[in-house]
Amino acid sequence: MGRITGEFAIEAMDLENAGNVSSFIKKTLIQEGIAKPIVKRVSIAIYEAEINVVIHSYGGVCKYEIDDEKIFVRFQDTGPGITDIEQALQPGFSTANNQAIYYGFGAGMGLMNIKNASDEFHISSSPKGTTLDITIYSK
Amino acid sequence: MKVLEILEKIKGTIVTTQIADVEFDGIYAGDLLSHVMGHAKEKNMFLTIMSNMNTIAVASLLDLPVIVLAEDVQPTKDMIQKAEEEGIMIITTTKNVVEVIRHIYAE
Ligand SMILES: Nc1ncnc2c1ncn2[C@@H]1O[C@H](COP(=O)(O)OP(=O)(O)OP(=O)(O)O)[C@@H](O)[C@H]1O
Ligand SMILES: [Mg+2]
Numbered sequence: 001m002g003r004i005t006g007e008f009a010i011e012a013m014d015l016e017n018a019g020n021v022s023s024f025i026k027k028t029l030i031q032e033g034i035a036k037p038i039v040k041r042v043s044i045a046i047y048e049a050e051i052n053v054v055i056h057s058y059g060g061v062c063k064y065e066i067d068d069e070k071i072f073v074r075f076q077d078t079g080p081g082i083t084d085i086e087q088a089l090q091p092g093f094s095t096a097n098n099q100a101i102y103y104g105f106g107a108g109m110g111l112m113n114i115k116n117a118s119d120e121f122h123i124s125s126s127p128k129g130t131t132l133d134i135t136i137y138s139k
Numbered sequence: 140m141k142v143l144e145i146l147e148k149i150k151g152t153i154v155t156t157q158i159a160d161v162e163f164d165g166i167y168a169g170d171l172l173s174h175v176m177g178h179a180k181e182k183n184m185f186l187t188i189m190s191n192m193n194t195i196a197v198a199s200l201l202d203l204p205v206i207v208l209a210e211d212v213q214p215t216k217d218m219i220q221k222a223e224e225e226g227i228m229i230i231t232t233t234k235n236v237v238e239v240i241r242h243i244y245a246e
Contacts, residue, residue, distance in 0.1 A: 103193055
């Protein structure tokens with residue numbers, strides 16, 4: 001298949017269009033013939049990550065890379081960052097605002113879902129922004 | 140199970156026009172989207188009162204073929220259009236989530 005890459009901007013609090021990036025990447029994976037269980041895991045992980053950029057950050061970008069071995073997706077936003085990553089990973093912990101809650105988010109389960117769905121998952125964060133890397137092997 | 144087998148039982152209305160009938164396998168009921176994301180299984184009916192574009196996105200990403208909006212919750216035109224694009228059926232009903240489940244599984 002070679003290597004397929006792409007990049008998208010993600011707008012803060014654009015809850016109507018949230019999920020478009022994940023949906024596009026999912027379709028690309030299906031077109032490339034990636035196995036269904038792998039597609040499902042990638043879909044779960046990147047949807048949660050995309051929503052987190054929408055509801056918790058000032059906006060950011062998503063870059064993806066698909067090759068013969070793996071799917072790598074990086075979400076990078078411009079702040080305000082996660083103060084305590086350990087705490088953020090706890091199921092049930094959430095700082096989601098009322099609007100996000102109104103749309104069905106804020107259960108505090110997203111990062112857990114990402115962790116469970118990915119083979120490798122890494123977060124780094126500062127007040128200048130959060131970078132979340134997800135790797136899922138396709139073989 | 141097929142939607143047309145249970146539609147009358149739940150007094151449901153199909154609001155999408157693209158597909159006449161849909162096969163589903165089990166039900167996932169819930170409104171918190173990260174719980175749905177983490178637990179719903181492919182082919183499940185997605186039974187919820189959460190009605191916005193993210194409801195469709197979650198169903199599409201997880202391959203949930205039919206969304207049932209309970210308690211007379213209505214979808215927007217944009218939701219219907221998006222669901223049709225994604226090949227997802229939306230059903231509305233005045234019944235609540237418990238009633239829908241009870242009626243689907245009633246003998
Ligand atoms: N990109 C981000 N920027 C800033 N804070 C974040 C970011 N992603 C996550 N967080 C913080 O981590 C917390 C936990 O995130 P997680 O995705 O697990 O739950 P949630 O988004 O609050 O709710 P859910 O994902 O269940 O809808 C968030 O409430 C928020 O405080
Ligand atoms: Mg989240």
